[in-house]
Amino acid sequence: MLIGLTGGIASGKSTVSRMIKSLGLPVIDADVIAREVVEPGTECLKQIVSHFGSEVLDSDGVLKRKKLGEIIFSDQKKRDVLNQIVHPAVRKRMNEQKEHYLASGFQTIVYDIPLLYESNLFHLVEKVLLVYVDEDTQLFRLMERDNINKEAALSRILSQQALIDKKARADAIIDNGGSILETENQLHAILKNWDIPV
Ligand SMILES: CC(C)(COP(=O)(O)OP(=O)(O)OC[C@H]1O[C@@H](n2cnc3c(N)ncnc32)[C@H](O)[C@@H]1O)[C@@H](O)C(=O)NCCC(=O)NCCS
Ligand SMILES: Nc1ncnc2c1ncn2[C@@H]1O[C@H](COP(=O)(O)OP(=O)(O)OP(=O)(O)O)[C@@H](O)[C@H]1O
Structure with a gap:
């Protein structure tokens, strides 16, 4: 099964992705790949x-x-320019990693894609798992983690589709507004419900 793990900025995707990796499932991380494709010497850079x-x-x-x-x-126009440069290279490398994991015999692969909804990448996956937090929690955690002010944090949040609107299109939702343990328990219950052996 191909699973898309998504959410909003600072909703907790990386936190859940770490839990998934520790269960032995392979995760293809779009943020990591987006860093690799702009390293010095690359065409994207x-x-x-x-x-x-x-x-x-x-x-x-x-x-x-x-x-x-x-x-x-x-600036939406400049963001579109950057997306058009970086996203094709990211998609190509995500596909290469998927082929590698399939060839290695994995039955379940998780794509961690922050912009799964915004970039219409539903066709890549069979199930969507959304990591959700309310707006206040998202803003607070983003400001804390990146040490940025409210204005900078809001501009990042507003450059994505609202998390609340993403809920309706997800196959399962983890509410990450509570403790890490509560989040872990929800993840285990969802994987069990989807018959994914871990
Ligand atoms: C603008 C950049 C250089 C800022 O880097 P920075 O280290 O501050 O942030 P980082 O890459 O860790 O991204 C943090 C989060 O920002 C959000 N985000 C990143 N890029 C975008 C974008 N183009 N549109 C909306 N949200 C975005 C995502 O939720 C992501 O998880 C970087 O985000 C980037 O190159 N973005 C374009 C590539 C992209 O879309 N990446 C997202 C996954 S493909
Ligand atoms: N349940 C939780 N309780 C308290 N803090 C949390 C919880 N889950 C995540 N955090 C913290 O919130 C911040 C955002 O989490 P994380 O980095 O996992 O989000 P993300 O969705 O991967 O973000 P990005 O889209 O920017 O990559 C981090 O500082 C993380 O330690």
């Missing part, structure tokens, strides 16, 4: 520099992620 200028690079030629984030999270 060249295109980013040609669109956004060399001020997004540090003196070692490494992408200044915070700087690029400030540019794209407050």
Whole structure:
């Protein structure tokens, strides 16, 4: 079974993804891949520099992620430009990893894709597992984790579809507003319900 793990920024996808990995299931992480495809020397990084200028690079030629984030999270057009550069390379590598896991005999593969809904990637998966928190919790956790102010956190949250609207289209929902243990228990119950042996 191919499962899409999604949510909103700072809703707890990585937290749940770690739990899934510790159960022995393979996870394909779109955020990790999105970092790999913009490493120095890559075609994506060249295109980013040609669109956004060399001020997004540090003196070692490494992408200044915070700087690029400030540019794209407050401007939909610029965000679309970045997505068009990065997303095809991410999808290609996700597919390669899926083939690798299938060839290694795994029956269940989890895709951790923050923008599963926004990028219409439903066709990649058979089930969608949504990690949900309410708006206040999302804002608080994002500000704390990334050490950013309310304005910067809101611009990131508002660049994605509202979490509450994603609920209706999910096959299962983990409410991550409680303790880590409560989240773990919900995950185990969902996997059991889907007959996934762990
Ligand atoms: C703008 C960048 C450089 C900022 O980097 P930074 O290290 O601050 O954030 P990071 O990559 O860890 O992303 C954190 C979260 O932001 C959200 N996010 C990232 N990119 C986007 C985007 N284009 N649109 C909406 N939300 C996004 C996701 O929820 C993600 O989990 C980076 O997010 C990026 O390259 N984004 C474009 C690629 C992308 O869409 N990645 C998401 C998965 S494919
Ligand atoms: N149940 C919980 N209780 C308290 N804090 C939590 C809980 N779950 C996650 N967190 C914290 O909330 C923050 C966001 O979680 P996490 O990084 O897993 O989110 P994410 O959805 O992967 O975010 P992103 O989309 O930015 O990659 C982290 O600092 C994490 O430690």
